Amino acid sequence: MTVALLANPAARAGGGTGPAERAAERLRAHGMEVAIVSGGSAAESTKLLRAAIELDATAVVVAGGDGTLHLAMQEVAGTGIPLGIIPVGTGNDLAAVAGLRELDVETATDTIAAGVTKDIDLARVTRADGSTELFGTVLASGFDSRVNDRANAMRWPRGGSRYNIAILIEFLTLHGVPFSLDLELADGTREQLSGDLVMATVGNGRTYGGGIPICPDADPADGLLDVTLVRPAGRLHLLRLLPRVYRGTHTTVDEVSTRRVRSIRLDAAGVTAYADGDPIGALPLTIDVVPRALRLFTRDSP
Known part of the structure; x- marks a missing residue:
């Protein structure tokens, strides 16, 4: 080799x-x-x-x-x-x-x-200008993209605790943003949604930010993407939701909804999305799945 x-x-x-x-x-x-x-x-x-x-x-x-x-x-x-x-x-x-x-x-x-290798899916982002880019883990837009922005600017501490601190700071200015979404669901049907969201997250993998299971049921080899949407609520209420996010049990809360999709178009004014922890483009963006695009050395069985 x-x-x-x-x-x-x-x-x-x-x-x-x-x-x-x-x-x-x-x-x-x-x-x-x-x-x-x-x-x-x-x-x-x-x-x-x-x-x-x-x-x-x-x-x-x-x-x-x-x-x-x-x-x-x-x-x-x-x-x-x-x-x-x-x-x-x-x-x-x-x-x-x-x-x-x-x-x-x-x-x-x-x-x-x-x-030992296994083939996993990747997600493809298409920007308004037609340019494309792949990502492997999670795309964040809204509150969690602002957390990424703040965490990347911090020089201390290192590791996952950086994200924890950035989350708490961003909670001070937490607010919903008007989103428009166009989804192609797993069964091929389409769904359009609009309204204020705190965040709209698209997962090829389960976790971001050093292990936070924001899309806890995502399977990077199932040919689909998992979408987690969080609607506005009081800051204190959403702060109480955080421990459930870290446990991956937040998807049953009323303010949280999930979808499993083949593709999704996200649009919101003034929102920059992050993928794999780095900025990937301003909304609107279209994200679709590229099945088994990446061969990965793994400790697990293929």
């Missing part, structure tokens, strides 16, 4: 480089050829990774979080080239799909060396 190992360009002088080098050494010990790829920016890293794939890479490994994985999946989706994960990020939600979560270079590299 010839591996292109992408190290998070934002962590070259910090948490990403050390784990990448350790992972490379361990993969080489398993008899693999490994080249570390890390540009000075996301664009440069993309260019270098693309060149490595075109040259001879038969697998791609990412030492980083969901944002760096997001970059890599744009290049490997639909190619059959398997993607491995060394979880070094803040959230690591796609790593959880692969049976990984915390940084454990030995477990992560041994998972890759074992060669």
